[in-house]
Amino acid sequence: MSPKRRARLSQALNFFGPFIGLLLVIALFALIPEVQGRFLRFANFKSVATQSVIVALGALGMTLIIISGGIDLSAASNIALSSVIAAYAVNAGAAPLVALLLGVATGGLVGLANGSLVTRLRLVPFIVTLGMMGIARGAGKWIAGNQKIDAPMTWINDLMAKSPRPSWLLLAPGVWIVIVFAVVLAVALRSTVFGRHIFAVGSNEATARLCGIRTDRVKVLVYALAGLFCGLSGVMEFSRLTVGDPTVAVGLELDIIAAVVIGGGSLNGGEGSILGTMIGVLIMSFLRNGCTMMGWPNYIQEIIIGAIIVVAVTLDRLRHRKE
Amino acid sequence: MTDGPGAPPVLRMAGVSKSFGATRALDDVSFELRRGEVHALIGENGAGKSTMMKVLSGAVVPDAGRMEIDGRPYVPSGPLDGLRSGVAMIYQELTLAPHMTVEENVCLGREVHAGGWLDRESMRRKVRETLELVRHPELPLDVPIGRLSVGAKQVVEIARALLNKSRILVMDEPTSSLALEDSQRLFEIVRGLKDQGVSVIYISHFLEEVQRVADRFTVLRDGRSVGAGTMAGTRLEAIIQLMVGRELTELIPRVEHAVGEPVLAVDGLKGRRMAAPVSLSVAKGEILGIAGLIGSGRTETLRALFGLDEVEGGTIVVSGAALRGRAPWTRIRRGLGLLSEDRQGEGLALNLSIADNLTLSDLAPYRRLGLLRPALQRRGAADWIGRLQIKARGPAQKVGDLSGGNQQKVALARLLHQKASVFLLDEPTRGIDVVSKSQIYEWIGLLAREGKAVLFVSSYLPELLGVSDTIAVFHRGARVESRPAAAWDAASLMAAATVGRAPRAEPPSPRSAA
Numbered sequence: 001m002s003p004k005r006r007a008r009l010s011q012a013l014n015f016f017g018p019f020i021g022l023l024l025v026i027a028l029f030a031l032i033p034e035v036q037g038r039f040l041r042f043a044n045f046k047s048v049a050t051q052s053v054i055v056a057l058g059a060l061g062m063t064l065i066i067i068s069g070g071i072d073l074s075a076a077s078n079i080a081l082s083s084v085i086a087a088y089a090v091n092a093g094a095a096p097l098v099a100l101l102l103g104v105a106t107g108g109l110v111g112l113a114n115g116s117l118v119t120r121l122r123l124v125p126f127i128v129t130l131g132m133m134g135i136a137r138g139a140g141k142w143i144a145g146n147q148k149i150d151a152p153m154t155w156i157n158d159l160m161a162k163s164p165r166p167s168w169l170l171l172a173p174g175v176w177i178v179i180v181f182a183v184v185l186a187v188a189l190r191s192t193v194f195g196r197h198i199f200a201v202g203s204n205e206a207t208a209r210l211c212g213i214r215t216d217r218v219k220v221l222v223y224a225l226a227g228l229f230c231g232l233s234g235v236m237e238f239s240r241l242t243v244g245d246p247t248v249a250v251g252l253e254l255d256i257i258a259a260v261v262i263g264g265g266s267l268n269g270g271e272g273s274i275l276g277t278m279i280g281v282l283i284m285s286f287l288r289n290g291c292t293m294m295g296w297p298n299y300i301q302e303i304i305i306g307a308i309i310v311v312a313v314t315l316d317r318l319r320h321r322k323e
Numbered sequence: 324m325t326d327g328p329g330a331p332p333v334l335r336m337a338g339v340s341k342s343f344g345a346t347r348a349l350d351d352v353s354f355e356l357r358r359g360e361v362h363a364l365i366g367e368n369g370a371g372k373s374t375m376m377k378v379l380s381g382a383v384v385p386d387a388g389r390m391e392i393d394g395r396p397y398v399p400s401g402p403l404d405g406l407r408s409g410v411a412m413i414y415q416e417l418t419l420a421p422h423m424t425v426e427e428n429v430c431l432g433r434e435v436h437a438g439g440w441l442d443r444e445s446m447r448r449k450v451r452e453t454l455e456l457v458r459h460p461e462l463p464l465d466v467p468i469g470r471l472s473v474g475a476k477q478v479v480e481i482a483r484a485l486l487n488k489s490r491i492l493v494m495d496e497p498t499s500s501l502a503l504e505d506s507q508r509l510f511e512i513v514r515g516l517k518d519q520g521v522s523v524i525y526i527s528h529f530l531e532e533v534q535r536v537a538d539r540f541t542v543l544r545d546g547r548s549v550g551a552g553t554m555a556g557t558r559l560e561a562i563i564q565l566m567v568g569r570e571l572t573e574l575i576p577r578v579e580h581a582v583g584e585p586v587l588a589v590d591g592l593k594g595r596r597m598a599a600p601v602s603l604s605v606a607k608g609e610i611l612g613i614a615g616l617i618g619s620g621r622t623e624t625l626r627a628l629f630g631l632d633e634v635e636g637g638t639i640v641v642s643g644a645a646l647r648g649r650a651p652w653t654r655i656r657r658g659l660g661l662l663s664e665d666r667q668g669e670g671l672a673l674n675l676s677i678a679d680n681l682t683l684s685d686l687a688p689y690r691r692l693g694l695l696r697p698a699l700q701r702r703g704a705a706d707w708i709g710r711l712q713i714k715a716r717g718p719a720q721k722v723g724d725l726s727g728g729n730q731q732k733v734a735l736a737r738l739l740h741q742k743a744s745v746f747l748l749d750e751p752t753r754g755i756d757v758v759s760k761s762q763i764y765e766w767i768g769l770l771a772r773e774g775k776a777v778l779f780v781s782s783y784l785p786e787l788l789g790v791s792d793t794i795a796v797f798h799r800g801a802r803v804e805s806r807p808a809a810a811w812d813a814a815s816l817m818a819a820a821t822v823g824r825a826p827r828a829e830p831p832s833p834r835s836a837a
Contacts, residue, residue, distance in 0.1 A: 191694045193686045200683055204672035209631065210663055211684035211737070212655035270674055 061226025069269025082234025087244020111227015140246035202269030339388030381405035411489035421469035474505030578768025594627025598800025612791030660743030673723030728759025
């Protein structure tokens, strides 16, 4: 094979690799007679998509952070806190839109705090966000008085409805929100100066500084943006549960990170893509969905997803070595 | 105790070939290493030296050819096997564990123990003996490696190789990150190794250095061994000619240029890592060479100038206006550009493309309606690839795949691309091949001709003397002396750099920049 053709092939593999993984997972369950009838229905795909919304929104922001060479362990706590704030606002009589914006802004503020601490104190993101994980979770419980906040039903609760109204929407509004933001972020990462700067900071921060990139500003923006997405994710969590629950989404940050990594993100920074991350989210959702249909217990799902993470990253490394 | 020509060589490589895809990295290479000799392996980057050493260490399996150690066939299954057969590599990038102590590093993998319990006493004794052999008994055993200088780290690496009873030592560019003094000491150690019966394969771009330390040499070019001989009685010009395969009329091309009015004036600049405030000024079209040992404040001054280190005091005036901001981006906006001494760690993002690396400091021209247009970016980069004769498959190729010389040209092209008017070049020719060096000298000259100001930091005295208009010497954090380049010679530069003052070689005459 000529080097040119090989380069093109590896390029194609880079692009389609995650798709192949997703198709394999879908094909696997589609071939099992007990579940294939239920699994392959549009209604099922629709519910998988809806179930993916919360992780997907968190993973959009996490992709930016991981590409920039950072990590955010506070994502799940941030989601819980934001859901509590949104519920609190609705409960206090705020208009739904105001509650939604307050929830998103809360997430953004937590992200901004993460970014400022990372850049000002020169601490590793792992430590800063580990601390923030506890702070945000505790703040949520405090505000909620250590219990769930009930809130009257509003249109916010329709965002995650499995059967959307009007019905021509086909998918829950939350799913469309994810799709729109995914497209916007993918374009921003690939073809804006800001996107290029995120990659440069993650690839080699010293070089980025040398080239006059305001690395601290890039990082603060990235964490703040990711925080906004966690806030939106928290609002979706509230929409799904119809209550503000500060104990929700414990450990979800690891699912979010896993989705980014399965989608080709490197914890060393400089690598990752929105498309890959979204496929990573879907792979995990379809696995959960299929396993549940099979009646397999939860621990089987956990083992399978754990194995998938290791396999996905191993394949990724092998691919890189070949280049 | 070099054996006579009749004795069997310690190492013999014959007909060694290795291809990577379509590239023939080694083509029928032969090589002989005698006991107790220092053998220089010379060649441009990409000539096959590193592949040859990888074959020797066992990291790469050759397609064809034989290797013998002490007359017995040597077929290493991997680097560990090579090490057991007595072949040790001292790499350019040091391979020590920074948090562990000198003793722990020297003994790493060779710990003396009884049933798993470390025998500290005998280890310490052995390490002390070994440090004695490399003439550095003063090195503290309990200090973490990370706190030692690069020179001391190298000594520890060599000690580790000796403790492993290695008989063949491969030193790849051992002085490239050493200060002058440390280099001198290294030469003594290498000479000491000969007395121990250890053979050294010495790879270096510094030909004068090779001439001083090596007994014999082998030249590689395009994967072939094109010449070998004894160092004594061979002229450097002859070796260079073997390396490049053609007559090098002039290694340092002289580009005519005229010095204009001052453009950069630094007064009492004090950076966080600088020992003392520094003042200097550079004019348009002037190449100011900066000499000094590592740690003398040269690099630190450039970094403070560029805003990479915090500035604690002093003023910087560019084209008549004082610099205000602190961060590098404010300096770039005022026309400064810095080429880092650490090409792989800081200068370039190795896993990004050439196009990205080249244009990163100024992406504005490739933006349309807020969106970056990669096609335009690649076209812009391709232009510079052509102008600097960078050998690459195309602008989308990863910078990490290029040879050192071509990488450095990308780093220089970035400054040209961002239209810098004051060039701060920190060791721009470190670790790169002769031809790339010569091209970079020419570019520096061309920059001066276009009226740019150039600060040129280098540890390599011949290039400082050949390229600069003026040379300033740094010693212990201070600028001790500036003279026109013509009023310096290697000896006076060395003296000023090492003791802080220079004997007046000749009355300084204002040099017409011709």
